[in-house]
Amino acid sequence: MAKRDNISSSVVRRLPRYYRFLRELDAKGISRVSSGELAKRMSSTASQVRQDLNCFGEFGQQGIGYSVAQLKDEIAGILGISCGYPAILVGAGNIGTAIANQVAYEKRCFELVGIFDSDMRKVGTVISGITVSHTDEIERFCREKDVVTAIICVPKGAVEELADRLYGCGVRSFWNFSHFDIGMKYDDVTVENVHLSDSLMQLCFRIKRSREDN
Amino acid sequence: MAKRDNISSSVVRRLPRYYRFLRELDAKGISRVSSGELAKRMSSTASQVRQDLNCFGEFGQQGIGYSVAQLKDEIAGILGISCGYPAILVGAGNIGTAIANQVAYEKRCFELVGIFDSDMRKVGTVISGITVSHTDEIERFCREKDVVTAIICVPKGAVEELADRLYGCGVRSFWNFSHFDIGMKYDDVTVENVHLSDSLMQLCFRIKRSREDN
DNA sequence: TAGATTGTTAATCGATTAACAATC
DNA sequence: TAGATTGTTAATCGATTAACAATC
Numbered sequence: 001m002a003k004r005d006n007i008s009s010s011v012v013r014r015l016p017r018y019y020r021f022l023r024e025l026d027a028k029g030i031s032r033v034s035s036g037e038l039a040k041r042m043s044s045t046a047s048q049v050r051q052d053l054n055c056f057g058e059f060g061q062q063g064i065g066y067s068v069a070q071l072k073d074e075i076a077g078i079l080g081i082s083c084g085y086p087a088i089l090v091g092a093g094n095i096g097t098a099i100a101n102q103v104a105y106e107k108r109c110f111e112l113v114g115i116f117d118s119d120m121r122k123v124g125t126v127i128s129g130i131t132v133s134h135t136d137e138i139e140r141f142c143r144e145k146d147v148v149t150a151i152i153c154v155p156k157g158a159v160e161e162l163a164d165r166l167y168g169c170g171v172r173s174f175w176n177f178s179h180f181d182i183g184m185k186y187d188d189v190t191v192e193n194v195h196l197s198d199s200l201m202q203l204c205f206r207i208k209r210s211r212e213d214n
Numbered sequence: 215m216a217k218r219d220n221i222s223s224s225v226v227r228r229l230p231r232y233y234r235f236l237r238e239l240d241a242k243g244i245s246r247v248s249s250g251e252l253a254k255r256m257s258s259t260a261s262q263v264r265q266d267l268n269c270f271g272e273f274g275q276q277g278i279g280y281s282v283a284q285l286k287d288e289i290a291g292i293l294g295i296s297c298g299y300p301a302i303l304v305g306a307g308n309i310g311t312a313i314a315n316q317v318a319y320e321k322r323c324f325e326l327v328g329i330f331d332s333d334m335r336k337v338g339t340v341i342s343g344i345t346v347s348h349t350d351e352i353e354r355f356c357r358e359k360d361v362v363t364a365i366i367c368v369p370k371g372a373v374e375e376l377a378d379r380l381y382g383c384g385v386r387s388f389w390n391f392s393h394f395d396i397g398m399k400y401d402d403v404t405v406e407n408v409h410l411s412d413s414l415m416q417l418c419f420r421i422k423r424s425r426e427d428n
Numbered sequence: 429t430a431g432a433t434t435g436t437t438a439a440t441c442g443a444t445t446a447a448c449a450a451t452c
Numbered sequence: 453t454a455g456a457t458t459g460t461t462a463a464t465c466g467a468t469t470a471a472c473a474a475t476c
Contacts, residue, residue: 007423008466010467010468011467012416012419013412013416015415015416015419016409016411016412017409019415020393020409020411020412034432034433034434035434036433041398043398044468045468045470046434047468047469047471048467048468050433050435050436051435051467051468051469053435054436058435060433060434060435061433061476062432062474062476063431063432063433063475063476064432064434065432065433065434066434078419079415079419079422080418080419080421080422081415081418083418083421083422085421094312094315095309095312095316098307098308099410101308102309102410102411102414103414106411106414108415109414109415109417109418110414148421149417149421172424173417173420173421173424175417179234184255184257190417190421190424192413192414192416192420194408195230195231196313197230197234197320198227198231198234199389199406200317200324200389200406201229201230201233201293201295201322201323202226202227202229202406203323203363203389203404203406204297204322204323205226205229205292205293205294206226206404206406207294207297207299207362207363207387207404208293208297210386210387222442222443224443224444225443248456248457249458250457258444259445259446260445260457260458261445261446261447262443262444262445264458264460265443265444265445265459265460267459268458268460272458274458274459275451275452275457275458276450276451276456276457276458276459277450277452277455278452278458279456279457279458
């Protein structure tokens with residue numbers, strides 16, 4: 001993890017995929033892998049793989065390839081997978097519940113420490129071991145725990161005010177499932193938007209195009 | 215919608231965002247917009263916006279700008295938003311339920327016509343107006359309806375076999391929420407992968423990096 | 429030694445940005 | 453007419469690919 005400086009967003013997008021594939025290989029008991037094999041799996045080129053990895057250091061052995069276990073751990077380190085940043089989730093609807101379970105299950109990058117909803121019927125219910133609190137509690141909660149990340153699963157209309165409140169509590173990173181684009185407003189926040197409807201529209205477009213081509 | 219030829223994947227990724235923003239402007243009753251204003255909202259440049267739109271046609275008026283309503287409709291047409299491709303969803307767990315509701319609610323690109331699960335306890339329950347069927351019914355169902363797209367919300371281990379079955383039924387496009395990479399196997403399928411854990415890892419990486427920079 | 433494969437530099441390709449004539 | 457803003461071509465920038473010496 002030596003080099004760094006300016007890592008392009010395309011490399012960042014590929015890192016988790018490298019990690020996933022290496023974990024799979026590791027689980028299968030495969031101990032060595034070449035840039036060519038990695039490339040094949042990534043629908044990429046050997047050059048690309050070597051270039052990507054060289055952003056962070058020299059992990060391979062000339063003539064031999066890469067050690068699967070070592071490279072996996074290196075990339076885990078680069079991604080910061082064991083950081084366990086304290087995170088809260090706001091909005092315990094369908095998506096919120098699904099995501100809460102996912103995050104609690106992964107347990108790597110983030111530790112889910114609280115779930116909030118403005119609906120009193122949700123307050124008190126338990127999702128993946130965590131009792132849902134009312135959104136009024138957010139400020140107090142964030143002051144107590146050192147919440148780093150907020151997972152936003154509330155309807156679009158409620159997001160802007162919520163984001164402002166969370167920002168006020170010191171939260172500077174967001175995993176955003178709403179249609180509202182957080183991060184336009186503040187320039188010191190890290191936002192990962194998951195716009196499912198964008199994804200759906202892209203699929204729609206690509207289906208349409210593939211049908212036109214025939 | 216005249217020009218076309220080779221549209222880059224970066225343009226495709228931006229199209230839904232243009233659409234979302236135009237819909238917002240339209241809802242606000244704003245009738246004209248310039249490439250500069252669009253760019254600001256897209257965190258992009260006026261050049262980029264004009265270049266993007268010119269892949270598909272000439273939608274603006276020199277000296278004036280673009281008509282919001284017209285451009286919105288043009289992009290809707292380009293994306294194929296009103297196609298309503300018949301889609302089924304497989305895997306009625308947390309994420310499946312959330313996605314089913316989302317798709318049923320949007321009702322634009324796809325029309326959800328069936329939901330399937332292998333768990334008998336789920337079979338017979340109703341999700342957003344659709345009764346869940348057993349996965350054994352998939353083949354018969356696909357033969358009857360002309361299912362275009364399958365939304366995959368089953369655990370990783372079950373995906374490969376499922377994808378093969380669906381491919382056998384003529385399904386050639388997938389919205390994939392599992393960790394398994396569909397599409398490595400067949401080259402005539404359109405796959406939109408939503409790898410939530412990749413998204414999470416990217417966020418983790420970017421948080422880590424922003425903290426190191428301080 | 430011969431074969432394989434890395435790290436790294438150079439070449440190519442594509443995407444973004446700048447510039448500007450056309451025109452409302 | 454002057455100002456604004458498009459469509460489009462040219463210039464720049466960055467990302468991908470190719471090439472090759474180093475070395476296991």
